[in-house]
Amino acid sequence: MEFDPLDKGEARLEQPLFTEAEAAALARATVNLFAHWRISDAEARIILGGISEKSWDLLKGGGTSATEQDTQMRMSILMGIHAGLRYLFVDTSRGYDWVKKPNTNFDGLSALDIMKRGDLADLLAVREYLNAERGV
Numbered sequence: 001m002e003f004d005p006l007d008k009g010e011a012r013l014e015q016p017l018f019t020e021a022e023a024a025a026l027a028r029a030t031v032n033l034f035a036h037w038r039i040s041d042a043e044a045r046i047i048l049g050g051i052s053e054k055s056w057d058l059l060k061g062g063g064t065s066a067t068e069q070d071t072q073m074r075m076s077i078l079m080g081i082h083a084g085l086r087y088l089f090v091d092t093s094r095g096y097d098w099v100k101k102p103n104t105n106f107d108g109l110s111a112l113d114i115m116k117r118g119d120l121a122d123l124l125a126v127r128e129y130l131n132a133e134r135g136v
């Protein structure tokens with residue numbers, strides 16, 4: 001039995017993940033979240049997929065036109081992480097602090113350490129952990 005060869009072209013979504021207004025709101029929320037987490041610009045850029053300083057500066061300034069789908073996806077996952085922390089911690093400052101605290105479930109690393117690895121799967125791992133803690 002022979003199979004037809006797979007098309008190795010890139011898969012592309014026909015529509016963007018978010019509208020321009022949604023992407024702008026997502027960027028503002030991400031910048032605010034990172035401020036609450038008290039992380040550096042370099043850490044933020046790694047978490048967002050290794051974006052350039054220029055791209056990060058644009059996001060901080062409210063610009064989104066150069067935001068790639070990967071970055072938007074990462075910001076969306078970060079909002080899920082934030083939502084999970086808000087659900088688990090009534091005191092929001094405890095949730096913000098949790099991100100930097102060592103966690104035995106992450107082999108003694110913090111959630112931030114995991115996210116700073118830079119891989120999309122690492123962001124998902126933190127979100128999935130929080131979802132499991134919430135019973136979702």
